[in-house]
Amino acid sequence: MDDAPAALPAASLLQLIWLASPALPVGGFSYSEGLEAGIEWAGLGTEQAASDWLVDQLQLSLARADLAVLAQAIPAWRTGDMPRIHALNAWVFQTRESAEFLLQTEQMGRSFVEWLKLHHEDAAKVFESLPASYPIAFAFAAARTAAPVRDACLAFAFGWAENMIGAAVKAVPLGQSAGQRMLGRLAAEIPTAVDLAITLTDDERQAFSPMLAILSSRHETQYSRLFRS
Structure with a gap:
């Protein structure tokens, strides 16, 4: 007997790939999430150092915050639990630790909602009274696919990884081969990070990365910058 899980329908798989694409017009490419400042002040000016930093950021920050929110928001969207959606959205905004991180989730969430309005007739009404953070807006779109929560989280994390590698290639700077090595390392770490994220309860989520x-705060006054964060 074949015990392999059923394959994700092609339409849902393609939707996840689309949602994770850096080509989506939400502005993710314009943020380095502190990496640019780290290159100047934290010694991240090599492939190994930048790679180690991003793996840590995936495991200690993304997995325990935005990925955990995403894993909880998708089922909430599917059941129409709006009080839960509002609570998760408020948590995202309340836990941004710098002005730039707050700007990022606000701007990317707003841009994602504008994109959603082109593809989902009810998006304008749904988000009329909900200024959505990026993870909450992404969760709305992911909830409309047949994808399991884990697959949606994998797609979200890989989209984040692609954007961060793009930032590293430009800011360190690195060659394309180095970038692909770093992306391969992150891709290998993503399933473990996602598996952690989907187990976290409200009391276990955290956004504490001093x-x-x-x-990120120092980046606000960095003399020369390529990125918005």
């Missing part, structure tokens, strides 16, 4: 927050 050095990341310090570097």
